Amino acid sequence: MLKATTLARRVCCTVAAVLAGTTLGLAPVLPALSADFPKQPIEMAVLFGGSSATIAQILADSMSKELGVPVAAVSRTGASGAVGYSYVKSTPPNGYNIVWNSNSISTAYHNGNMDFDYKAFDGIARVGMEVPALAVRTDSGWKNLKEFAAAAKKQKMKVGVSGRGAFTHLASAALFDKMGIDVIYVPYGKGSAPVELLAGRIDAALQWPSQFKAQVDAGQLRVIAVTSVERLPVLPDVPTAKEQGFDVDAVLWRGVAAPHGTPKDVIAKLETAIRKVVTGRDFQERAAKLGFEPAFLGAADFDKFIATDDSVTAKLMSELGLKKKN
Amino acid sequence: MRLDRVDRWLGPCLLVLAAVWLGLVYAYIPGARQPEEPGPRAFPILLGIVLLVLGGFMTLSAYFPSASRPSDETARATPRELYIVSATFGLLILYAYLLEKLGFVIATPIIVALAMAGILRMRNWIAITALAGGLTAICWMFFVWMLKAPLPRGLWLM
Amino acid sequence: MGLIFGSIPGLTFSMALALMVPFTFGMQTTPALGLLLGVYVGGMTGGSVSAILLGIPGTPSAAATVFDGHPMAQRGHAGVALGAAVIASTFGGLFSLLVMMLLLEQVAAIAIKFGPAEIFALVLFGLSTICGMAERSMLRGLVAGTLGLMLMIIGLDELDGIARLTFGTVQMQQGVNLLVAMIGLFAVPQIIGTFLDFGRVEPLKMLADVRARLPTFGQLKQRLWLMVRCSSIGTGIGAIPGTGGPIAAFLAYDHARRFDRQPQNYGKGELSGVVAPESANNAVTGGTMIPLLSLGIPGDPATAVILGGLLIHGLYPGPMLFRTHLEVIYALYVSIVLAYVVILVVQLWGIRIFVKVLSVPPHVLAVCIIVLCGLGSYAIRNSIFDVYLMAVMGLIGYILQRVRIPVAPIVLGLVLGETLEKQYRTALIMTEGDYAVFYTSGVALFFFGLTALTIGLQIFSSRRRRPA
Numbered sequence: 001m002l003k004a005t006t007l008a009r010r011v012c013c014t015v016a017a018v019l020a021g022t023t024l025g026l027a028p029v030l031p032a033l034s035a036d037f038p039k040q041p042i043e044m045a046v047l048f049g050g051s052s053a054t055i056a057q058i059l060a061d062s063m064s065k066e067l068g069v070p071v072a073a074v075s076r077t078g079a080s081g082a083v084g085y086s087y088v089k090s091t092p093p094n095g096y097n098i099v100w101n102s103n104s105i106s107t108a109y110h111n112g113n114m115d116f117d118y119k120a121f122d123g124i125a126r127v128g129m130e131v132p133a134l135a136v137r138t139d140s141g142w143k144n145l146k147e148f149a150a151a152a153k154k155q156k157m158k159v160g161v162s163g164r165g166a167f168t169h170l171a172s173a174a175l176f177d178k179m180g181i182d183v184i185y186v187p188y189g190k191g192s193a194p195v196e197l198l199a200g201r202i203d204a205a206l207q208w209p210s211q212f213k214a215q216v217d218a219g220q221l222r223v224i225a226v227t228s229v230e231r232l233p234v235l236p237d238v239p240t241a242k243e244q245g246f247d248v249d250a251v252l253w254r255g256v257a258a259p260h261g262t263p264k265d266v267i268a269k270l271e272t273a274i275r276k277v278v279t280g281r282d283f284q285e286r287a288a289k290l291g292f293e294p295a296f297l298g299a300a301d302f303d304k305f306i307a308t309d310d311s312v313t314a315k316l317m318s319e320l321g322l323k324k325k326n
Numbered sequence: 327m328r329l330d331r332v333d334r335w336l337g338p339c340l341l342v343l344a345a346v347w348l349g350l351v352y353a354y355i356p357g358a359r360q361p362e363e364p365g366p367r368a369f370p371i372l373l374g375i376v377l378l379v380l381g382g383f384m385t386l387s388a389y390f391p392s393a394s395r396p397s398d399e400t401a402r403a404t405p406r407e408l409y410i411v412s413a414t415f416g417l418l419i420l421y422a423y424l425l426e427k428l429g430f431v432i433a434t435p436i437i438v439a440l441a442m443a444g445i446l447r448m449r450n451w452i453a454i455t456a457l458a459g460g461l462t463a464i465c466w467m468f469f470v471w472m473l474k475a476p477l478p479r480g481l482w483l484m
Numbered sequence: 485m486g487l488i489f490g491s492i493p494g495l496t497f498s499m500a501l502a503l504m505v506p507f508t509f510g511m512q513t514t515p516a517l518g519l520l521l522g523v524y525v526g527g528m529t530g531g532s533v534s535a536i537l538l539g540i541p542g543t544p545s546a547a548a549t550v551f552d553g554h555p556m557a558q559r560g561h562a563g564v565a566l567g568a569a570v571i572a573s574t575f576g577g578l579f580s581l582l583v584m585m586l587l588l589e590q591v592a593a594i595a596i597k598f599g600p601a602e603i604f605a606l607v608l609f610g611l612s613t614i615c616g617m618a619e620r621s622m623l624r625g626l627v628a629g630t631l632g633l634m635l636m637i638i639g640l641d642e643l644d645g646i647a648r649l650t651f652g653t654v655q656m657q658q659g660v661n662l663l664v665a666m667i668g669l670f671a672v673p674q675i676i677g678t679f680l681d682f683g684r685v686e687p688l689k690m691l692a693d694v695r696a697r698l699p700t701f702g703q704l705k706q707r708l709w710l711m712v713r714c715s716s717i718g719t720g721i722g723a724i725p726g727t728g729g730p731i732a733a734f735l736a737y738d739h740a741r742r743f744d745r746q747p748q749n750y751g752k753g754e755l756s757g758v759v760a761p762e763s764a765n766n767a768v769t770g771g772t773m774i775p776l777l778s779l780g781i782p783g784d785p786a787t788a789v790i791l792g793g794l795l796i797h798g799l800y801p802g803p804m805l806f807r808t809h810l811e812v813i814y815a816l817y818v819s820i821v822l823a824y825v826v827i828l829v830v831q832l833w834g835i836r837i838f839v840k841v842l843s844v845p846p847h848v849l850a851v852c853i854i855v856l857c858g859l860g861s862y863a864i865r866n867s868i869f870d871v872y873l874m875a876v877m878g879l880i881g882y883i884l885q886r887v888r889i890p891v892a893p894i895v896l897g898l899v900l901g902e903t904l905e906k907q908y909r910t911a912l913i914m915t916e917g918d919y920a921v922f923y924t925s926g927v928a929l930f931f932f933g934l935t936a937l938t939i940g941l942q943i944f945s946s947r948r949r950r951p952a
Contacts, residue, residue, distance in 0.1 A: 051792050051795070053789075053792075054789070054792040054793075054796070074866055075865070075866060076865070076866050076867065077865060080640060080645060080657075082640075082657055083655065083657065083658050083865075083867065086655075087867075111645050112647075113640065113645070113647055113657060158914055163642050163643055163644075163645060164359075164643060164644045164645050165644070165645035166645070184913070184914070184916060185913075186910060186913055186914045187642075187643040187644070187910065187913065188910060192725050192781075194779075194781055195596055195725050195775070195779065195781050196599065198596055198779065199596040199597065199599060201599045201600075201914065202914065210795060211780075211781075213780065213800050213802070214779065214780025214781075214800050214801055214802020214803065214804065214805075215779065215780060215802060215803075217800065217802060217803075217804045218802055218803040218804055220803075286796055289795050289796055289797075289798055290792065290795050290796065291795075321359075322645070332887050332888070336887050340627060347634065350649055351649070354648070354649060354651075355646065355648050355649070356646060359644070360913075360916075360917075361917075362912075362916050362917025363909065363912050363913045363916070363917050364908065364909050364912055365644070365909070366641045366643070366644050366646050366648060368909075369633075369637065369905045369908075370634070370637045370648065370649075373630055373633050373634050373637065374634075376626075376630050377627070377630045377631075377634070380623060380626055380627050380630065381627075383623060384623060384627070387623075403886070406680070407680060410676060410679045410680055411676055411879070411882060414672070414675060414676050414679060414854075414878075415875060415878065415879045417854070418672070418854070418857070418858070418871075418874065418875035418878060419872065419875050421854070421858045421871065421875075422858065422868055422871035422872045422874075422875060425858060425862065425868060425871060426868040430859070434855055434858075437854065437855065437858070438851055438854075438855065441851045441854055442851060445679055446679065446682055446847055446851075457848065457851065457852075461851075461852055461855055462855075465855060465856075465859060469859065469863070477859070477862070477863075478862060478868065
């Protein structure tokens with residue numbers, strides 16, 4: 001079996017070489033040995049647009065300088081990330097196809113939109129975190145979670161999130177669960193929640209800090225809590241939910257992973273490159289401006305981290321009635 | 327063939343399509359989470375019903391034509407047309423398959439050559455080779471060189 | 485740069501922008517901004533080139549341009565169509581820039597009044613134009629529109645995260661992309677048509693006259709008022725977050741058709757049918773900048789990328805930007821004007837080269853288009869599934885054409901359907917199922933009224949035409 005596939009591959013390569021040679025003189029890529037990794041361009045699948053895609057671009061650019069081969073951030077969006085995960089999973093585990101992954105690996109699986117979970121990938125490194133923030137209008141008068149909770153008990157609040165089962169929905173559900181209030185989740189796609197909040201059609205929105213930044217500076221919106229354990233450098237004055245007495249730790253992590261079975265030394269090389277980039281000053285500065293918290297974690301720890309996070313997500317989603325039984 | 331003749335089978339086709347659609351929608355799309363909101367199933371159902379009505383209307387007016395119908399003509403399908411339509415469709419499907427498995431650089435000349443030799447029945451091999459090679463080269467230059475857009479590399483080759 | 489991306493089908497300007505962002509890191513703020521904006525407006529303009537020449541829209545916003553631009557090219561008026569497109573684009577872009585400079589605050593204040601219920605009403609109005617788009621029979625137009633809306637249903641439902649009619653496959657969850665569908669529906673039947681004619685019909689001599697004739701001054705002057713109206717439509721729609729270029733282009737196209745004395749010429753190569761959508765879709769660029777600059781909120785995916793580029797340079801768009809970095813705002817205005825000047829010059833000059841495409845024998849061109857169809861549909865989302873989808877849509881498109889069901893309403897259904905459904909549901913989720921949201925809003929009522937009027941007029945005029 002093994003022999004047959006290598007033979008087929010060789011035949012294909014020869015045919016390829018001849019054909020390509022006649023057309024362009026471009027020799028196609030030959031399967032490289034892991035010892036001299038990397039020898040050919042690396043593709044990093046990016047599953048979503050927006051600011052996380054910009055971070056991925058920055059990371060890919062700096063990684064190509066570290067590794068000496070082009071690293072291309074290729075957009076493979078759709079189906080809450082399932083499209084990109086499926087593509088990378090289908091590629092050979094040789095380190096040339098990696099994925100810019102996140103909590104979406106757990107949500108897509110537990111939503112029932114994907115028939116494999118995080119175990120189909122080997123983590124390379126965690127790159128950083130994004131922390132959701134809860135904002136209200138300044139003229140609402142609510143200054144912290146307690147006031148918000150008191151008001152919410154009198155009248156049901158409308159809270160804007162990105163979509164049911166999206167991370168912002170899960171994070172706000174976790175928060176309001178701890179606060180003991182019941183709200184209406186209004187799902188918006190494509191980041192229109194801040195406008196809706198501004199226009200007064202919803203009472204609060206749980207989104208990413210960079211989306212609120214302009215309006216917070218202008219004094220029209222107020223961020224009353226972030227859902228991480230520590231305060232954010234972008235919003236140093238905003239207390240965490242935990243400080244306000246509601247023990248919530250919901251952050252969106254992002255990292256890089258390769259299909260399961262990728263050789264250990266290849267992963268180690270990629271891990272080293274990513275560590276150099278992420279701990280470098282350039283990356284840190286740019287990330288800060290985009291509201292992204294660099295938080296490097298090596299391959300082994302990253303795998304454990306994902307596993308823990310997956311079980312937390314699974315529990316939360318089944319409580320919310322969003323989990324499909326697979 | 328007159329257009330109202332076409333409608334005699336097009337109408338029922340639409341009816342069947344609408345019925346199949348409604349069946350699939352009921353079978354596969356869950357209803358709303360909260361009873362007061364429309365949920366993901368409301369729209370598809372509405373569309374199915376609309377198509378059902380339209381199809382019904384078309385069927386009725388085809389079998390009971392009113393006097394003042396415009397009588398449009400449309401040509402009958404010839405064997406040659408059937409061949410070319412299915413060949414082109416097959417070629418496009420094959421192109422998709424080859425792009426995935428062999429990558430752009432190999433799939434494109436094959437498809438170009440097949441289109442010219444197979445569908446157009448051209449026998450000028452110099453022209454075929456030139457176009458197959460040239461087109462691939464130009465596209466490659468544009469997409470990969472200038473625009474740095476990733477083209478399929480071919481799963482069998484990785 | 486944006487021009488190139490825009491003119492190549494499948495490479496949308498949002499993608500071009502994403503690729504350009506890293507290049508801007510090392511630059512000064514002003515040139516970086518200039519580059520991003522140049523790509524944005526250039527891409528929006530360039531999309532018309534392949535729409536007119538090959539019948540494949542380069543970007544979704546150029547979809548409406550195909551309807552009349554491509555027939556014009558087939559009749560040998562490619563130069564006129566391309567020239568009109570670029571001039572209309574520039575006009576629309578500069579018009580919206582002017583609006584942005586003068587009325588930023590006011591437009592932004594109106595734009596945020598458009599909540600889900602209002603956008604739903606607006607889009608419903610857009611959909612009512614289906615009735616008018618059918619060539620001969622309204623019934624066939626409605627069937628096509630419904631089919632388009634059905635195609636839109638397939639895929640992952642964004643609001644509830646539920647896969648609809650995907651039969652358990654991950655690939656189907658991506659849904660039917662507008663551009664992929666358009667490539668299939670428009671380009672593939674044409675390839676088949678060319679193959680059928682090959683060796684039978686002597687190649688038409690219409691291509692003898694492919695000299696780059698530009699539209700005359702008179703032709704443009706006649707349509708000046710139309711351009712103003714369509715640019716206003718574009719700017720307004722662009723300013724409302726959650727709508728965007730394709731919707732604006734279609735509304736403008738329909739607006740032009742409805743108010744023309746000879747609406748029956750549309751779809752067959754009417755110059756106004758090119759001018760209207762092109763001025764509107766470029767006016768969107770200025771429109772989307774309004775919420776971006778005044779509120780810090782991106783109106784579409786492309787401006788979201790521009791927002792990222794600004795953030796990297798430490799600029800937070802919003803009310804504060806006008807106070808702290810006024811020079812950046814001026815730089816932004818200047819770069820947009822500059823970009824349009826460059827586009828105008830390059831594209832008017834380029835028309836001579838573009839029309840040469842049409843002197844290629846049709847069967848050879850058809851073979852080239854096959855490759856472009858494949859590559860274009862792949863490149864939109866880097867997805868092989870889309871190439872298969874394009875092939876299937878092509879077959880469907882051909883069959884529909886044979887049974888005389890127009891494909892334009894299908895495209896309209898795909899463009900508007902998603903927004904229509906999503907806004908309707910969001911509106912009702914928000915109010916916990918209280919339908920009052922639709923009839924208590926003045927804006928929504930206004931558009932419902934327009935919708936009813938459109939449908940009424942259409943039925944009335946088709947009744948009147950019948951006895952004649």
